[in-house]
Amino acid sequence: MSKIYNFFPLSIYRGKLELSANIKKEMIDEIVIMKKTSDKGLKPTQNAWTGDTHGHEYLFQNKKFDFFYKEVEKHIMKYMEHFDLDISKLEFYFQRSWATLSNSKEHISTHNHSQSNLSFAYYLKKKPGDSPLVLIDTSKHNEFIPQLFTSPSVNRSKIFKKRTIMNIPRINIETEEDDIIIFPSKTLHGTEKNINNNERISISADISVLAKESKNLEHLTPPFSEWKKFNNI
Numbered sequence: 661m662s663k664i665y666n667f668f669p670l671s672i673y674r675g676k677l678e679l680s681a682n683i684k685k686e687m688i689d690e691i692v693i694m695k696k697t698s699d700k701g702l703k704p705t706q707n708a709w710t711g712d713t714h715g716h717e718y719l720f721q722n723k724k725f726d727f728f729y730k731e732v733e734k735h736i737m738k739y740m741e742h743f744d745l746d747i748s749k750l751e752f753y754f755q756r757s758w759a760t761l762s763n764s765k766e767h768i769s770t771h772n773h774s775q776s777n778l779s780f781a782y783y784l785k786k787k788p789g790d791s792p793l794v795l796i797d798t799s800k801h802n803e804f805i806p807q808l809f810t811s812p813s814v815n816r817s818k819i820f821k822k823r824t825i826m827n828i829p830r831i832n833i834e835t836e837e838d839d840i841i842i843f844p845s846k847t848l849h850g851t852e853k854n855i856n857n858n859e860r861i862s863i864s865a866d867i868s869v870l871a872k873e874s875k876n877l878e879h880l881t882p883p884f885s886e887w888k889k890f891n892n893i
């Protein structure tokens with residue numbers, strides 16, 4: 661008798677937002693206008709339009725999205741329940757939030773949000789064939805030979821009989837419209853390349869988690885209300 665223990669998981673939350681068709685239409689219309697009227701930003705060809713690099717990085721300041729962020733907060737709290745945290749000792753802030761819009765074979769390159777703690781992607785408009793979310797494992801605890809999981813030649817030579825959760829360095833999440841995916845911001849992620857998108861629209865945000873009370877506490881960021889801004893620069 662033998663068994664395998666899978667320790668040290670990466671836990672990704674998947675939930676469903678219930679927004680009325682009217683609210684969704686209002687949000688979609690607003691995002692389409694943002695894209696049309698935004699400056700050129702940093703967008704290279706083949707990259708999806710992302711609001712954060714086009715002057716729309718505080719979407720939560722737009723009243724038309726109020727109900728949306730209220731619902732998101734509930735899902736963030738549900739995600740937190742899985743970590744058995746005492747939520748009453750923490751405070752949460754949306755620090756930035758933006759929409760993304762992908763057409764044809766545009767994609768979002770692999771990245772993480774290192775200035776943030778929690779991030780999410782909500783799929784406001786997504787057809788079944790549109791690009792999935794890709795998550796990349798940077799820890800690879802099981803990779804006992806360096807590059808065993810990522811090597812193209814290992815793949816070509818069929819060294820693995822099959823690829824499972826035990827031996828993959830990346831995973832596609834086939835998200836559906838209305839899904840919300842929440843993950844630690846340090847997780848590398850992007851969208852699959854060479855997939856045809858039909859005005860795929862998602863909304864993301866970066867969330868900071870701070871301590872409410874800093875007394876006798878290290879490692880957590882102290883409450884924002886106690887910070888002091890430089891006065892002399």
Ligand SMILES: [Fe+2]
Pocket residue numbers: 771772773849864
């Ligand atoms: Fe992202």
